[in-house]
Amino acid sequence: MPVIVKRWYQQMSLCLSSIVLAACGQVQLPSGLVYCSEGNPESFNPQLVTSGTTIDATSHQIYSRLVNYSQEKAEITPGLATSWQVSDDGLSYVFTLREHVSFHKTRHFTPARDFNADDVLFSFNRIIDPLHPYHLVSRTGYPFFQSIGFADLIGYIEKVNDYQVIFHLTRKDASFLSNLATDFAVVLSAEYGYQLLAQGTPEDIDYYAVGTGPFQLSQYVKNEYIRFKKNPVYWGPTVEIDQLVFDITPRSTARIAKLITGDCSVSALPKAGELAVLDQHKDIIIDAKPGLNVAFWAFNTQKPPLDDVRVRRALAHAIDKNNILDVVYNDTAVEATGVLPPASWAYSKNLSPNEYNPEKAKVLLHQAGVSNLSINVWAMPVARIYNPSALKTAELIQADLARIGVKLNIISYDWSVFTQKLASSNYDSVLIGWNADNSDPDNFFTPLLSCAALASNNNRSRWCNKDFEHLLTQAQSVSTQPERKAFYQSAEAIISDQVPLVTIAHAKKVVLKKSNITAMQIRPYGGISFAKTTQAIEGTE
Template sequence: MKIRSTLLSTGWLSLVGVLLAGCQPQQRPEPLQQGLIYCSEGNPESFNPQLGTSGTTIDATAAQLYDRLLDYDADEKRFLPALATDWQVLDDGHRYRFHLRHDVQFHHTDYFSPSRTFNADDVLFSFRRWLDKNSAYHRVNGGSYPFFTATGLDQLITAVTKVDDYTVDIELQYSDSSFLANLASDFAIILSAEYAQQLQANGYPERIDRLPIGTGPFVFEQFRKDVLIRYQRNPDYWREGPYIEQLVYSITPNANKRMLKLLTGECDVIPYPLISEIDTLVDNRSIDVSSEISPNVAFWAFNTERPPFDDARVRRALSYAINQAAIIQAIYYGNAKQADSLLPQTSWAFANVSEAYEYNPARARQLLDEAGYGRLSIDIWAMPVQRAYNPNAYRMAELIQADLARIGVDAHIISYEWNTFRRRLARGEHDSVLIGWSADNADPDNFFRPLLSCAAVATGNNRANWCNAAFDNIIFDAISSSDREQRQRLYDRAQRLVAEQMPLVPIAHSLRYQASQASISGIKPPAYGGISFRQARIDRAATEEQ
């Protein structure tokens, strides 16, 4: 959905002078005549989405540098061919055969010149890197592949076999109804096996994730931490696009500065415009605001490995203590729905368990007394970046802090720089954390295994560090079935178990917003996964004539 807009809020414009004074012109990319500047909210952790689950990394890399075997069309709700032209399901769902696309070129750069096109060897290398602990590249740059571990793909796949140069078989331990959806996610990228061999032979294997090579629409040129990422158009791209010569990510963590850069023309596109300004974005012919229903959830997770959060009564008490309706209004300005479950209502597997998350301070105090906590002191970690699911985690933490004080709980708010925050969070240093999740694909399993499975504890992606065998068994039964009604019943049980045990409190499901110059077209906020600039087009002349 696209809304013509302006940025005229008096309160926001009062900040302009201060922000202009704080800008550093020598570090800002100049507006591009043949390219586009995207003001991103942070640095990528690496240039390989296999290695993490950060939305910042996904936005910066997945759809720009790489391709996958298949894609997912959210509008048509179907899988589409990508590097695989077609596929077959064999042996009762225990084997998938993928036929690969011919004549796909890998990137040519000043640090790598491929001697061949994409083939089955690249698929084998890309999968075996995270599947096979004996792979020469498995432990390069950390050896952690959280999405594949959390979803169980590293246990599901028993073999990846080359049938011929353009045919690959993937064998599964059991039938899994979410398998294709996970292969269509932004994490299942294809790397160059030839490039990996060259790096290993030269003694620099770690460069594979820092100087990336893929088959995607853009070619890596430069990265300056805290300043920019620069990409060039891939002239050999195998499908339609891209239509811009250059793509620059101007790294701008401050949301107000991103808005200012959009107004002054230093940015062509920004993610997460200030929610408080959405209602005032009207009638400006130079700015567009787009929104998309993006399945996501903001939640408050408790570290169940730490007292007092190892007691479900305490977790339920804290849930009863917070006024979620007030949070929705104060943080989202009505542009989100209060969560009635971990799953959004748009999912076919949604179960309404809202009674578990009602606002009831008296019940909260009663549960704390039953658990033996007259007074309690806790930390709330608030992520330092904006996300579609939570545009202001620190302010949300302040509201929760005030609610908790009313039942005798002292809460201290903690935050760090984003990458430091994620590293310390993965190590389990937190008491509780305000964070969230944006779906990578349309299968409801994407909200369960990556967030709450026992396998996700090991990767640090399970922010609650909650491992429950009964929950894992329910989810396994659900993915093992192809009967939607049976799966729905199982997911209903899973959502009720989560509501009973309360490892996390679902707070909101929100729209995803994006603002851009009116001269920009072909970019919309993605329903699933990261943003793509492959279809981006620029018509600056038309805008100047308006």
Template sequence: MSVLIRRLCLTTAVFCMSGLLVACGPQRLPSGLVYCSEGNPESFNPQLVTSGTTIDATSHQIYSRLVDYDAISGQLVPALATSWAESDDGLSYRFTLRENVKFQHSSRFTPSRYFNADDVLFSFNRIIDTHHPYHDVSRTGYPFFQSIGFSEQVNSVEKINDHEVVFRLARKDASFLSNLATDFAVILSSEYAEQQLALGHPENVDHFAIGTGPFTLVHYAKNEYIRYRRNPDFWGEPANVEMLVYDITPKSTVRLAKLIAGDCSVSALPKAGELPVIKQHEQLKIESQPGLNVAFWAFNTQKPPLDDVRVRRALAHAVDKQNILRAVYQNTAIEAIGVLPPASWAYDSNKKLLDYNPQKARDLLTEAGINNLSIDIWAMPVARAYNPNTLKTAELIQSDLANIGVKVNIISYDWSVFTQRLSRDEYDSVLIGWNADNSDPDNFFTPLLSCSSMQSNNNRSRWCNKEFDAILDRAREVPTQAERKQIYQQAEAFLADQVPMLNLAHAKRVALTRNNVHDMQLTPFGGISFVKTNQTTQETN
């Protein structure tokens, strides 16, 4: 059987199992794309999470935002807002909304009107107003928005008319527009929310998503698949594929096998060691892009002896990051000298490293009076763009720390259990990371290391420093990029001194595709989008 025929059969089988065809057989292949994803989304509302898996499954498929980032230039562009204007004092932003935009419909909901200002008010008042009927529907809160202090930043969202809204701010914030372009700042349907609240099922808004994006959610089977259909009423350029299926496949090796067999057209998050295999298969190709991300080892600074900066510095000096880059990333990442990656406009290439120096590490532990230290390292059970193999990373750190007399216990759980227990702050340290969803440097600092981000459980170092927060406040208040860059470099120096976490690597964003998949755009920030992706019926053997 030829590669093409085998692929057609397998792809048809996937769509048959997903229920996307009324009758299956060789006579018809839908215009569809199968994406082998790495896990289950935690929700279908990205406002409620910071998980990359959830963002990939929701934000750019189902929803739209007021403003977006251009995938090529990285500049802000219109989306559901066609234009915006900042007041002279920098304390208000007026948005003109796109007209004649339709919300999606489902078996639960048929919209009776177009998108308007009421939907913008609902989407953001739910987050900032503690008395809003939907505020407490989310048991997880709104972690990204809480981590950036959004409810303290925005005094009010006001409706001028159906097609104009004004955000009034408590203080100047140069990162405000960038935060509205993040994958979390999606627009929901106020009408759908009112209907479900009246029916006594407000949680349906988050589980059975309705948005204005290029794809409509059709069905989700946990641990199996998510299926979407092209939204015929999408306000933007229609998606090139008629149907989209996420084949949920946690194991990287199984995703690769499915890609080779033709069960998937695109595969997520390959391990670095699998990339040479791709070169053995002419029908496959690698898509890559320098990433706006960072992998780090976060120390729980609330737990002794990790509350002692000398101990944190000792552990940082003990880790051979170059060995991690070789063994885990295999030339698909660069060493992190700070939080910000080289792709950031505030990156400081002259910043000094916390060098690999086991003897200095031993001396610092002695100075701190620490003997026979034993710590836990929690390692994510899933791959991420910033770290394709955290368990391997943990093993390498375990070996490094053994050289300075520190015992490491590696702990991992199923992803859902891992995230739940992580929120209880039971860990000593955790290997995790961050993939920025906009190009503003603040997106690396405030969501990860501010005092407000500790309250939202997004600050994995459990580190709150008012002096550091004041630096971030200054960076958001000054108007020019040059001034902001200097302040963010001060923030980097502050972190290098206090070491709430050890930054390990900045990785490329990598996806694997079959060679009949075209216009797959990987951006350095944000989730994945398939709206422009094309799939032809011919492959090159």
């Protein structure tokens, strides 16, 4: 474990709030809304990760973005920017910033000024400018932004005055605003950053987090809980919850048990096979919505024999997706015929996926001159929205491959080790997936399979295809949906033909909650938000 991260875990396990809790060990969780979450965050800055566990704990609780994406309106809406104008050539975006927005006041930081343009420049220049004092503070880099080529897209960011900034682009990009609305594009405090720099502890900005969001971080005890308290000067709609607690509970059965006993009011990522037990509990609601996500089996296309498309096609033909859907998802997902889910406006109904055909798989392996093949698959140890059990999925694929004479070795690590090892790309294949942050199709293709995503280690297939890359560039350079749709559907056809990955399922987004939890928005994309959630007293309307 890196020294900085180790020090963070040690320090964050001490009391962060002014209210000292006995020994910071096994303690009574504070009152308020308790959310049973599935794991520890990797940090408290979503710029540095693509992990849903970290996004849930940070993006919509602690921070705000310049713009947001409204599911109801299907459009970009104001955030810390109240309005924006785009130049005729599509190369300049002028943002007018919201005034009278306060950053969190914590035991580590008391803001001397409101949010302004300096914070925007600080937050985004950190990502794109190698000379920024915080650029190299991140040991993980900025995987989402690197995967979409953000640094190459932004020529420079200009401060016009305290409440107006201009993003100057190097090329037209129809997905630019959508990317600013993602969970990763949060705004940090420049004042806090430079204070920490002067103190010699710049890494603390990513752990002792300060933002402008509806909640502020109060305490974190690894493997136990994260405690937030309401931001008393939040710029958005009034927050009804005084305290929010993420009760870290890795096992799905334990989360459901806590929900039944009332130790949690909301619970994450239930296993599909465990939902039937909730039929006996009328005070628990299963809230399920179609999700903008995809679960997939990615091949390391740079490792023989997986660099041979015939081998990849053979493995794709060997997989019985319907069996996986029945056993793992239990009617909470639909089969993925491509990367884009049916809810996407660029979804292609005419894709020809590599259908289940074991005999064809055997023929392809023979044509490739491959016999006695043995490969490894890394399977996530935690449930994700797109796959409630990667280990069970791996076991089913293992049985399928055995029928065509291929041995599949299943490897799993603790989640933190798993994410660290993924960066080395020293695997044959990996079972993983993607949960989109908005409805723009580019949010699937570019972060997952672009050449820039390969450089950032977010491209799990280690695949870079010039024809595919050209289609993405073309789709970004036009503005109308019909034009963009044609390019993205052509890109899907290349994926289907070259098989850098096998798409498995598009899962529903399922959240369990007590019946007294209201106004909780379950979005098909992005992380969970409790900003608008209300909790009635049990027994009252």
